[in-house]
Amino acid sequence: MNLILLFKDDFIDENKVRLEDRRLRHILEVHRPLIGDGLRVGLARGLIGTGCITSLNDTSLEMDVSFIHPPPSPLPLTLILALPRPKVLRRILLSVTAMGVKRIFLLNSYRVEKSFWQSPVLEPESIQRQLVLGLEQSCDTILPEVFLRPFFKPFAEDEIPELIKDTLPFIAHPTTPEPCPRDVRQPVTLAIGPEGGFIPYEVEKLISCGFHAVQLGERILNIEAAVPSLISRLF
Amino acid sequence: MNLILLFKDDFIDENKVRLEDRRLRHILEVHRPLIGDGLRVGLARGLIGTGCITSLNDTSLEMDVSFIHPPPSPLPLTLILALPRPKVLRRILLSVTAMGVKRIFLLNSYRVEKSFWQSPVLEPESIQRQLVLGLEQSCDTILPEVFLRPFFKPFAEDEIPELIKDTLPFIAHPTTPEPCPRDVRQPVTLAIGPEGGFIPYEVEKLISCGFHAVQLGERILNIEAAVPSLISRLF
Numbered sequence: 197m198n199l200i201l202l203f204k205d206d207f208i209d210e211n212k213v214r215l216e217d218r219r220l221r222h223i224l225e226v227h228r229p230l231i232g233d234g235l236r237v238g239l240a241r242g243l244i245g246t247g248c249i250t251s252l253n254d255t256s257l258e259m260d261v262s263f264i265h266p267p268p269s270p271l272p273l274t275l276i277l278a279l280p281r282p283k284v285l286r287r288i289l290l291s292v293t294a295m296g297v298k299r300i301f302l303l304n305s306y307r308v309e310k311s312f313w314q315s316p317v318l319e320p321e322s323i324q325r326q327l328v329l330g331l332e333q334s335c336d337t338i339l340p341e342v343f344l345r346p347f348f349k350p351f352a353e354d355e356i357p358e359l360i361k362d363t364l365p366f367i368a369h370p371t372t373p374e375p376c377p378r379d380v381r382q383p384v385t386l387a388i389g390p391e392g393g394f395i396p397y398e399v400e401k402l403i404s405c406g407f408h409a410v411q412l413g414e415r416i417l418n419i420e421a422a423v424p425s426l427i428s429r430l431f
Numbered sequence: 432m433n434l435i436l437l438f439k440d441d442f443i444d445e446n447k448v449r450l451e452d453r454r455l456r457h458i459l460e461v462h463r464p465l466i467g468d469g470l471r472v473g474l475a476r477g478l479i480g481t482g483c484i485t486s487l488n489d490t491s492l493e494m495d496v497s498f499i500h501p502p503p504s505p506l507p508l509t510l511i512l513a514l515p516r517p518k519v520l521r522r523i524l525l526s527v528t529a530m531g532v533k534r535i536f537l538l539n540s541y542r543v544e545k546s547f548w549q550s551p552v553l554e555p556e557s558i559q560r561q562l563v564l565g566l567e568q569s570c571d572t573i574l575p576e577v578f579l580r581p582f583f584k585p586f587a588e589d590e591i592p593e594l595i596k597d598t599l600p601f602i603a604h605p606t607t608p609e610p611c612p613r614d615v616r617q618p619v620t621l622a623i624g625p626e627g628g629f630i631p632y633e634v635e636k637l638i639s640c641g642f643h644a645v646q647l648g649e650r651i652l653n654i655e656a657a658v659p660s661l662i663s664r665l666f
Contacts, residue, residue, distance in 0.1 A: 334652065415569035424659040
């Protein structure tokens with residue numbers, strides 16, 4: 197937790213917050229501060245600043261907070277990700293949030309196991325938890341938006357044309373000859389398939405929508421390595 | 432499992448293997464092949480080819496195998512990684528093996544919890560399991576070497592000078608101004624700190640050995656995102 201993310205409910209006065217939850221326990225165990233110490237704080241969807249500890253015990257911490265500078269710039273990336281298995285999804289949500297992705301579509305694909313869509317990891321509170329962990333990791337305050345799209349075809353036909361407008365639309369596809377470009381400096385829409393890849397119908401559909409197939413080399417990476425690798429290559 | 436990795440013990444004849452373990456169960460559950468079908472196989476530390484199934488039931492699978500082409504090129508990278516927490520280590524070993532890293536030093540650092548060095552994840556069989564999963568993922572056959580270095584100072588003083596010879600030595604350090612270079616096309620030694628980072632003494636020690644501090648942007652990434660991001664940026 198490199199930044200303590202604060203929400204409206206944390207405020208007990210205009211510039212004063214009280215923490216009694218997971219964040220307090222983390223601060224006590226990891227930061228081990230004293231009264232008077234400063235901690236980096238951020239206001240959800242707002243500025244970053246400092247919290248000066250005014251009161252601290254095992255069940256409660258109070259800070260006077262002031263907010264000074266804006267959060268880091270978001271990545272100009274819309275990520276379309278075939279829904280990974282639940283455990284992997286949790287970690288990916290944290291990682292891509294930490295990397296600065298602000299718009300994530302979780303999409304069905306032929307090779308996504310149907311049971312994944314029933315996972316409690318997809319409940320809004322569970323998704324939110326991973327996003328907050330990602331922001332706390334990377335000292336950001338802007339929560340990404342996560343959209344569930346359990347039907348491939350209507351998403352491709354009805355939403356993608358609008359979504360990819362004014363962006364470079366790439367689909368990661370290990371068997372294609374074209375390497376993923378580096379340092380593009382333009383907004384990108386990036387589609388990444390499931391374990392085993394998108395099926396040919398899905399790849400063709402996305403290409404017919406305007407996507408370009410790109411690859412990271414002859415190695416087929418696991419999703420957890422592929423997603424940060426692709427993002428880091430592009431930006 | 433995009434490739435079935437074969438070891439000497441699997442051979443029951445010169446060009447015939449029998450599988451009865453985890454690989455058989457995976458093949459039955461995921462590939463669901465018939466007799467006569469071909470599977471991609473690779474000989475550990477050797478060539479890649481095809482296995483043609485000659486016999487198959489719930490407890491055993493036999494294939495006639497032939498090996499044709501070499502595995503993908505290794506990355507010219509030596510990775511020095513402050514020992515991550517055990518669960519993270521397992522996943523990182525798989526990911527970096529899939530990416531083609533062939534030499535990994537797991538190093539102590541002030542901020543590495545001592546208990547991590549006692550983890551069963553560090554036992555040779557446990558490490559080997561993750562390396563094999565990484566090779567199966569990326570269709571490679573060359574097992575990386577993994578070295579444990581539980582003492583920072585003697586490693587830095589006695590081994591690093593030889594290790595970094597003829598390589599670009601980088602240390603990932605989020606607060607440094609120099610961005611991580613792209614597409615270096617030279618051998619690299621890359622040092623990545625623990626959660627919370629290397630302490631100043633460690634950073635200075637590595638810099639005095641010849642390392643250059645580089646960063647990936649103002650965001651502090653979790654290790655699981657940082658490692659693939661840095662590798663993908665460099666190569």
